Amino acid sequence: MGEIQVPDHIVQCVVCGARFRSNLLLHRGYCPRCGGIVTVRYEGLSFRVDPSGPGIWRYASLLPAVGARVSLGEGLTPIQKLGEVLVKNERANPTGSYSDRASALIASYIASVRAGAVATPYVEDFTRSLLYYLSHADHIGRFIVVVSDVLSVPSEDVLYFISKGVEVVRQLSPTANFVEVDYLNPLTIEGLKTIVLEIYEEGVEVDSVVVPAETGLLAFSIWKGIQDLKELGYEANYEVVAVLVGERDVPNIISMTRDIRVVRVSDEEAYEATKKLLGKGIKAKPLSAASYYIGENLGRSIAVITAGFKQPARGRYVSEVRKVVREVLSRKSPLTAYNIWKEKPVFTLRGIYRAVKSMEQSGELCYEVSSHGKRKIKLYYLC
């Protein structure tokens, strides 16, 4: 770690209750006193939904304050009824993974502290999602992925890294200047908890939220979101059910709270559930399908399912940026592209320029030309 400074927030250990100030990335999520997991504490907590906030920023009042908000249209994933079970389909996120919720927050944080280089250990789905988000955030240059064994990385990930100019190393050089991002950190938890905020906001009447448990971080994050809502006096009385496949050990992070119920399914059951979901047109990983299977057995449940990485749909990002351009210009116009961005800097300046250009070509935006000395600038308004 070099010269990069990041702001401190208050975090609290869920095991021993210790509170201290920490930045939200470098801490790696563990309490220095007891090794417990730490989560963000808010002063003056409130739950105000901001429908104009893109993606997870709809819940900005329950997220850490950052200087720049990055969103590529993650969140607000559909809730579908499949047979007797409700399903929260996280595949609808830009890269097909719930990780996008965490990536939006982490990329925002990193853009806010203007870190020029980011290093992260390789984690399937997460690393690609984070890279996708960082490549859309300003101020990010180098991206370094630490792999223990390059052959264990799926080849589509390797090809994606090459296309993005990523550096792959086995070990980080201690002298290099970068921000190190672990999958397990307080920001990931805050980003992922937005899943349950959406379930609560939509007034879904269920007793349990069933999630696949690999690292246990998703189950823990859902639990944290429920704690935040309860602390504010909301009746978010959902039980978190973490689904494990086969004989795996209960992840440490799940054992750190007594409130998460652990349920096991066999490999055969996970396979059957995957087949069943595929028959309904949903491609899910066996672990995700297993949570659907458990939801079906429990009744009054919502199962969170996700799938592997999909190539991000550029269209969704573009339409989100255009929405912002329209919204700004309907409030105030004419404006230069730069001033549109200044009014609501939720996307990158480059993204706004691109959107304005294509909206001008499609005839959606009109402009008048104004002279600034020798320079002519375009002032845009909605036609």
Ligand SMILES: [Zn+2]
């Ligand atoms: Zn502790």
